[in-house]
Amino acid sequence: MSGETGGMSAAGGPGALRAARAARGWSQSDAARRLAALGEAAGAPVAAAPSLKTLLSRWENGHAVPEPQYRALLGELYERTPAELGIAGAAADPAAVGARERLLAALAAAAAVRQAGMESWWQQLAAATRLDDEFGAAGAGELVRAQADQLDETLTHTTATAQRAAVAAVLAWTTALAGAQELDRGRPDHAWLRYERARAAAREAEVPAAEAVAVAGQAAVLVDVGEAATAVEVVDAAGPFASDAAQTWLAAARAVARAAAGDAEEARAAIPAAVPTADALRPDGRPVVELADLHRWHGRTLVSLGDAGAAVRPLEQALAARPRSARHRAAVHADLALALAAEQPQIAAGHARTAREIATGIGAERIIARLSALHRER
Incomplete structure (x- = not known):
């Protein structure tokens, strides 16, 4: 040539x-x-x-x-041969070539993400959140896991800072939801990893509400596995957040963890005030903190402290506020069963049946395990 x-x-x-x-x-x-x-x-x-x-x-x-x-x-x-361009190269190891091609393909796929793609991810997450509200992990688990894994792969291979922040924001909420589903399934090890990924993504995207939700999730994992003192340390080390909603989630997590650790005074002091805040929204557009959340956190803290009489009112208020999530409705019914077991066993049995029915339908083995413990005690 x-x-x-x-x-x-x-x-x-x-x-x-x-x-x-x-x-x-x-x-x-x-x-x-x-x-x-x-x-x-x-x-x-x-x-x-x-x-x-x-x-x-x-x-x-x-x-x-x-x-x-x-x-x-x-x-x-x-218009040159590869040899003339100095790029003829030696015979490559097929495995190495395949690895390079896979990496290049992943980088190219991540680079192709545009605003339309992000909007689609947000829409898919909002739909998955609504589906999770009704059917929990049983109905939305596969969808949420698939989206979480795809977003994680995309963020790993995204190089542009602004684009990374956009991907990290939706990843934070998606993996936080995946963490809740894993906790439902009775898989605390998987839940911990999901929440840890959510925390990292939320920090990168600067979404304090999602980070607080993930911190609270990790605290719940630790309480479930008998590490309440460590849960307190995790919560106390987080924040403060420049978001009322994030601070409210953090306070609720602190109250529940302190109660599980037997620190009644600190637990009661940490219970969030019953005033919902709307300074942050979930992917489906609803506030991160709702009135039902505040009441159920209050009731759960008092149940953990053994103050069954005081726990009934906030738990009943939580049900009256109509929690959107079946997961939360089942948890409130389970806490009412625990709170009423000694004084009103028939009413407690009704709440236990309702909690079990909901938990079975959404695949929440964690709640079923709590109810089984109640049955053993009785």
């Missing part, structure tokens, strides 16, 4: 690829766009232009050798 770099030898040395581009007066961005267009015209699997610019820099600096499909496209782009 006769190219525009007449002095180039038959076998290009270091810098030949850069020289071929410079001879045409192209910037790396220019060359990346043209390379992407060539790939699209040829139906070849190539990364998007921004990712190609990064790859082109690595190839020109000798930090990597282009894969076969890129060597062919570069040869066509510059």
